[in-house]
Amino acid sequence: MIERVFREEHGRAVAVLVRVFGDVDVAEEAVQEAFAEAVRRWPVEGAPPSPAGWIITTARNKAIDRLRREAARAGKYAQAVLLNAAEPAEASAVEDDRLRLIFTCCHPALRMEARVALTLRLLGGLSTAEIARAFLVPEKTMAQRLVRAKAKIRDAGIPYRVPELPDLPGRLSGVLAVVYLVFNQGYGGRDELADEAIRLGRVLRELMPDEPEVLGLLALMLLIESRKDARRRDGELVLLGEQDRGLWDRGLVEEGQSLVRRCLEIGRPGPYQLQAAINAVHSDAGRVEDTRWDQILQLYDQLMVVAPSPVVALNRAVAVGEVQGAGAALELVERLDLGRYYLFHAVRADLLRRLGRDVEAAAAYDEAIGRTEDEAEKAFLRRRRVAVSG
Template identity: 55%
Template structure:
């Protein structure tokens, strides 16, 4: 493997751990990121002539730590802090539990509830996943300057609030874990089905969410909801190749199931089954069970809609929302369109700006042969649809039923 490829792989594996270690030791997020970046730059410059060290991760950590000591000494930081960093011990990567300690602290700090939700997402991508500010800004369709300000405000809030750099205790963990999983799932959803712009899918965001989900499962192996979220994302992402054709949206009913990654689907189902056996089913596990019903059905016609509707009923009881009620109405409507429409009518006030409500009504009306009403619903959905591919799909459907 070339030096460039080695450093790239190490960046993905070690960035978050190195930053987390330096944040713990120095207490300065900007300094931690700067010194970590400098260590990787030094590797690219020196390893081609000096050779890759026997323990490259330890070399990177030591180089970053020494750089932090130099910066603190130059900036006149007290000797106690310098001694603490210098005495941190050998930089060999610790055992898995040790890796988890600092990384978990970093993840939970990035996702602290005191921070605005969009700041949690941005900070996690920057500090844990190592994306540049420019990359994060492009992913969320904002200027680099705006994203820089968002990150700066988040770090300032952490300092001002003196947020503890620690893993929450057992009494805090369930609520705090929910915040962490919410960040990862929002990131995945923004990649899987973008909330705006010309592209329906932003693969980089989905890939980062999947990586973070896998990281959480490794760091929190006894938390079934972390496993449930990973299974849910894998089940959805396994169908990614069939969701678009030449940039156009392909609905589930028309997708070529031969293009789904069935090996990933089987692996995700195994992860889900292991999580469910722990007897603590939560919202992500239930959503993953619903996704598994879709992903394992041999055809759209064979989809177990009553089972899906029942799972949505359990999900609504656990995590009620108008969107969950809409999804349950769709599942009910696939077996009983008239009842599904009646359930959707009850949601018109709560979801009046949500394009998928009129789109779902249009689909059921079309299946019932009530084409003028379906056309009206398609037009309502078209007026609200946020992305180009979705608008083009709705226009095609409208054209199919228009005289």
Template identity: 65%
Template sequence: MSAGAVVDVRAIEAVFAEQYGRAVAVLIRVFGDIDIAEDAVQDAFAAALRHWPAEGLPPAPAGWIITTARRRAVDRLRREAARAGKYAQAALTHAEDEADPYDVPDDRLRLIFTCCHPALAMPARVALTLRLLGGLGTPALARAFLISETAMAQRLSRAKGKIRAAGIPYRVPGATELPQRLPGVLAVLYLIYTEGHTTSTGPAATRADLCAEAIRLARLLTELLPGEPEAIGLLALLLLSDARRRARIAADGSLIPLARQDRRHWDAALLDEGRSLVRECLRRNRPGPYQIQAAINAVHADAATTADTDWAQIVRLYDHLAALAPSPVVTLNRAVAVAEIDGPAAALALVDELDLPNYHLYHAVRGELLDRLGRSAEAATAFELALEHTENPAERDHLRERRRQLDRRPR
């Protein structure tokens, strides 16, 4: 590190966002315990906040964090072992048996399968993996799951305790176990991507690192399970979604809705790869929810403009999706397509049957439909409700602007 170098705290935050999951995964393998790993990595980042602003970034920030975290954990365990702590002695022995803490090609994939063990409830699998791989705090996870922070903290604590008590191994499962473990892993990766695509906390509207991480791990899954169409479908869905990411946020950070995006800025290479994977899924003829969502995105990608979109095909695909995986969110998204075919009144009738009071997009969709029907006062209320249920800065600015547009219209 160069003397006198000044590092902005944002640079350290970027290292945290990019390397937290890797560091935790490595430390879990080294010490065999989630809590020890999390505490050590958090201590290492606290040390980075003390040293890096004045001393500068080290040549390999990730290696600095992992090495510092390992030393902090070893020191702590030695102190505890000296006080006859059997648990600390066992963890210390586990660490000292590690010949090289960097010799496993992808600890994060091992960590995902550990957290997605069937002994854990599905919500706990998703939340724990997103916490450990993405570094998301309890408040952000609570918002993602629409539960209180206390409930989320208890969920995470119970999940980690169950992994320890049951001796769940830290490994990628064998071929016979993979199919039953797949749904939880797919859900984890999708939520990681969703958090990157539209962040629930922090100043950034998106987190490219989380999007890239989800795609990277989705690619690894397709290598592990080359014949599994849902793994291929998830990868296709993520690629087709990510192809539009640059076009949905303007230079000033504002959100650009799909209808107003400059499709020339969509990533052609990602679109081509995503379409190719969708065609591969169709050939396999074993449809699943992720494959159908990917197909919906492919229909959008095939249209030169919003007006050219095959909305009827999208409605049919949502009907298929609802048959396989019914949910209010699927119905809400289908209603958006129905509005383009049968008009806003027909769509609003479908939306008003839903019970999604804490979902900001429910209120945002209602606001758009009510506006199209000329019911400005009700639309304004809907946009205000949407604002109450999102923390994403770009979405909040967009909703405020939509609310202001209603006020500026002549009465």
């Protein structure tokens, strides 16, 4: 019960307290204390009728108590608490507290990596280790990055307020990156985060209905989410080509494809729109044999122009493997510096398997298995490894 409330309400509670107190450390620590109090009291007293409200109220009270105890800060912050409690909420282009927090953490004074990492921490309650895996960096590196980001906010006096409507487009890229990383964390096993990312994507669409990258991101998330029920079977990962397409959520597919068509009408392609278009091509195929890999490769070629990265190059190599063969794809994969990324080793292993180089494939599968913590992925990779090793 408490774990579920933490996952669903941590971001909301932190966002509300940041708005009230204007201090991320005060907000985060108070919410942590409130959940610790819940762990002590709820098993004995029972859960309150409104767990989310209880957490927010308890956290607010703990923050007030803490600020009053700190004599050096009491005058400044106690008055702010009273004023914020008495005054109505600010009118803003962004009405949702969690979305407000995302725009706040995505301030241009912070580096992009810090913006995304800090928002993942505050909004989703992800641990430092989880965020480090999302960024493909060591946990210690991510911990230092988070500390520096908070220090930057404090020392530079970065205000916690929402940009006005004319300023929203300039701040959008960081926000979209945050939402997509939250979605990816959710798609990796935390459904509530995927749901939250899609909800935020819908809110962004309401705010900016003609911004194609907003539409593209929402379409991308919907098309990926549509395959959720087919992605795992008996606790094991099922690849896209082996999925039961009858389990795909056709409502989400149709909504996602409709958004892709709207993006084409606008005619300003960007990275999220291109990724959504790639997924739309997959969704068009009733059978895996009907997949238009030539179209997918063309879209990856465009994506490499708009937003080149090693991960995009890896995905493009998969498409090359379907169009030009495993040998051509392996040549491209071998050039990539993605040794820390388990999918790099998984893709390489599959290409080696298709080329009949089973000993090398088995070693690559071992490397991939050692670099993922997802048990469903491990089970799939172990089965493939056994197949090539006999």
